[in-house]
Amino acid sequence: MEVITGTASNLVAGVVGYLFQKVKRNFSYVCRYRRMVLVFEKKVETLKDKRDGVLLDVDAAEKNGENIYPEVNLWLAKADKMTGSELKEVKGLENEANNKCFIGLCPNFKARYRLSKKAEEEAAAVDELLQQGGFDKVSYRDVPRPILFVPPKDFEDFDSRRLMFNNIMEAVKDPNVNIIGVHGMPGVGKTTLVREVVRQVKEDKLFDSVVMAVVTHTPDVQKIQDQIADMLGLKFEEQSMIGRASRLCQRLMKENILVVLDDIWAKLDLMEVGIPLGDEDQGCTILLTSRDLNVLLKDMDAKKNFPIGVLEHEEAWHFFKKIMGDGVESSDLLPIATEVAKKCGGLPIAIRTLATFLKNEPPFVWEDALRQLSKPSSSNFKGVPATVYSTIEWSYDRLQSEEHKQTFLLCSVMGHNASLDLLLVFAMGLGLFRGVSTIKETRNKLLTVVSHLKASCLLLDGCTNLHFDMHDLISDVAKSIASKGNPVFDLRRKHDLNDWPDDETMKECDKIICIGMSELPDQLKCPKLTFLCMGSEDPRMKIPTTFFKETKNLKVLYLVGISLPSSISLLGNLRVLRLVNCVLGDIALIGELKNLEILNIVSSDIEMLPKEIGQLTKLKRLDLRGCSKLKRIPPGVLCKLSRLEELYMDISFVEWVAEGHSSLQSNSSLAELKALSCLTALEIHISNAKIIPKDFSFEKLQRYIIFIGEASHWDWNWGWVNEYSRTLKLNLQTSISFLNNEVRVLLKKAENLYIDEVKGVEILLHELEVGNYFQKLKNLHIQNGEMVQYILKESDAVQKIEFLQLESLTLQGLPNLISFCSKNEGSTSISLQDIALFKQKVFKHIFSSSSACIFIIQLRKSLSN
Known part of the structure; x- marks a missing residue:
C-alpha cells in the first residue's frame, strides 16, 4: 500500500512539475514578446545582408553568362519570403499584440503569446537559412553549343x-x-x-x-x-x-x-x-x-x-549543273559547259568557283575560259593538278579590277577568320583603293569588294559579320599567284636566321610575315618591302638599331610583343603603325613619321601619349584601346590632329579634365575634340557627364561607342557591341532627365543603348525625353533602377513611337517595375528577336493586357525570372 501511495505521489508531482514548466514557459512568451521580436528582427537584418551578398555574386555570374545553381535560387526565394512576407506577418502580429483588449484595460495576452511563439519559430528558421547560405559557388557555365553543323548547301550527298x-x-x-x-x-x-x-x-x-x-x-x-x-x-x-x-x-x-x-x-x-x-x-x-x-x-x-577522292564524272557534272541551273543542258552551251566542267578535275571547290563565275555569262566568255583552261598553268603547285590550279587562277584573272585582285591577294596572307577592320587598316596603308579620301569611303569600297569576292566564292563568311575567311586551297593558289610578281615571305612558326630567304630573294620581297622568331638579322635588305608583320613571344627580343636602314619603302609595320627601335624614324613613307602587346617607353620618335595615317597602340604598356604625336598632321585614325596604364594625354596634342577621322580609346583613358582646367602638367579636356572637324567615329569613356562642354557637338559622329559614368560599378563588356555602329552606355547615378542636349543627340541616333543606375524616377523615359528617339534602336538594356515602375509613359507623343528595329531587350535589377508602358490608350509597337528578363521581384504586367503596348515577339531565348 505504501508503495502504491509513493508511486502515485511521484506521478502527481511529475505532472504538476510538467504543467508548471509549461505554464512558466507560456507565461515567458507573453512577458518576453518584445525581446523575441527584437532577436528575430536582428537575425532578419543579418539574413538580408547575407542575401544581398549572394545576389551580388549571382548578378556578377549572370553578367558573365553563367547559370545559377537551382539550390541558390531556391535559397534566395526562401530568403526573400523570410525578409518579406514572413517579416510582414510578424509585424502584423506585433501591431495586434500592442493593442489592449477589454476596452483598453487589459493586455492582449493571446496576441502576445502568438507573436512571441511566431518570432521564436521564424528566428530558428532564419538561423537555418543563414547556415545553408554559405555557398562556395553560386553558378556554373553552360557549355557553348559547338558551331559544327554544315549548312545544307555545303554538303552534297554524292x-x-x-x-x-x-x-x-x-x-x-x-x-x-x-x-x-x-x-x-x-x-x-x-x-x-x-x-x-x-x-x-x-x-x-x-x-x-x-x-x-x-x-x-x-x-x-x-x-x-x-x-x-x-x-x-x-x-x-x-x-x-x-x-x-x-x-x-x-x-x-x-x-x-x-x-x-x-x-x-x-x-x-x-x-x-x-x-x-x-x-x-x-x-x-x-x-x-x-x-x-x-x-x-x-x-x-x-x-x-x-x-577522299575527287568526284566521279557524273557527280561532278551534276554539281556543276546544280550551280548553273538545269537550263544549261538545253542550251547551245552544253558542249562547252561539259568540257569546262571536266577541267575542274572533279574538285568541288574548283567546280563551285568556276561555275559561279561563268553563270549567266555570254558564250564568248565560256569559249575564252575553255581556251585558257586547255593550257594549264605551268606553276609547280604540289598536291593539286595543274588544271585545278588553272580554274582558280582563271577566276582570279577575271576579277573586275586590280583593286579586287590586290584585296584578294592581301586576304590570303591574313589567316583564317580574319578581321575586316584589320583588312581595312592594311588596305589603307598599302593604298589599294584609288579615288577615295576618307576612312568611311575606303570602308565602303572595301566592303563592296569583299562582297564581290564572296559572290565569286573566292572568300567565305567568317564567324561574325566583322570577319571573313578563305578556303585553304584558294589561299595557297593566291599566295602562289602573288609570288610571281610580288613575293611574300610567310613564316609563322618558331625559326632562326637559317629559315630566312637569301639576299637576292629578299631584295624582291614585297611582304614579310614573321611570327615566332628567335633572332633577327642586323639589317633587313628589302628595298621593295611594303608590308612587315613581326611577332615574338620572347620579351627579350630587340630589333637591331640598323634593322630598317634599307626598308624605306615600308608602308605598313605591324609589331606584336616587340619594342620599337630608334631606326623607326627612317621609315618616312610609313602610313600604318600597329603595336600590339608591346612594352613601350618613350615613343616620341613616332612624331617623326610625318606620312603616318593610322596609329594603333593596342593592349600595350604605355603611360603617356607624347606631345610629339601632335606632329602627325596626316593622321586619320588613332587607336589606343586596351592600354590600361595610359594616364596622361598632354593638353594640345589631340587638337592638332586636324585630319583625324576616327579615335578609339574605350576605357583605356578616363582622366579627362573639365574645360578651362587643363594646364601643362594636367590632361586634355574634351573641348580639344571640338577642333577635330573631320571626326566621324569615336570610342571613349567619360567618367562624368558634367565635363562635357556645353557647345560640344556629337552631330557629325556616324559611328560611336560612348560610355558616360563610373566604370567600376559594372563590368561593361565592349567586345561584342562592335557589331553595332552606334552604342551609348549611361551609368548616371541620377535621373536621365539631367542629360544635356549634347548627349541627347547620341541618344537619338543610338542603335545599342545601355542604361544603368537611374535614381529618383518612377517613369524612366518620361514623355518629355521621348520625342523622336529610338527610331534606330536595335538593343535596349536597362538595369538597376530601384524606383522605376514604367519605362515609358503612354501619351500622344509615345503612341507614335515604333521600336520596329529592336532586336534585343534586357531588363535587370528593376524590383518595382510594373509594365513597359503606363496604362493609357495608345499603341507602341516593339518587334523583338531576343528578350532577357532578369530577377524582377515585382513584374506584374511587362506586356500590359491593355492596348497601351502591342508587342510582336519572336523569341530567340527562353525567359528567365
Missing part, C-alpha cells in the same frame, strides 16, 4: 561521298579504334564530309560531347587548346602550357568525347595539347583530316584511314 561517310561512321562507333584519319588533296571536301559526320554523331548521340579544332600548317598549341576548351565551357586558370594541357586532359577524361582535329600537316603531340590517349575508358576518339596519308599513318598512328 554516292561516292555517302559510301565513305558510312565507313567513317562505322569506324567512329568502333570502340577498338581511337584514332581515325581522313585524307585527300586540298579542296576535295574533307572538312565538309567530317562536319557531316559530326552532325550525324550528335544527332545519334554517340558521344557525350563533340569538339573541333583547326590545326593548319603552322600549329599553335595554345590556340588549339582554346578552341577545344571553348566548346567544353572550360576556363583555363593555368598560365603554362603544361598546366593548361593537364587541365584539358582532366576535363576530356570525364566524358566520352569525340575530338576532331582538322587540317594536320605534320606530327602533333596530342599529350602536349592535353588530348588523352588510351583505351575506350580513358582516352578520346580522335578524328583527323590531312592532305598527307603519311602524316596520318606514321606521325599520328591512325588506326583506320579513309581516302
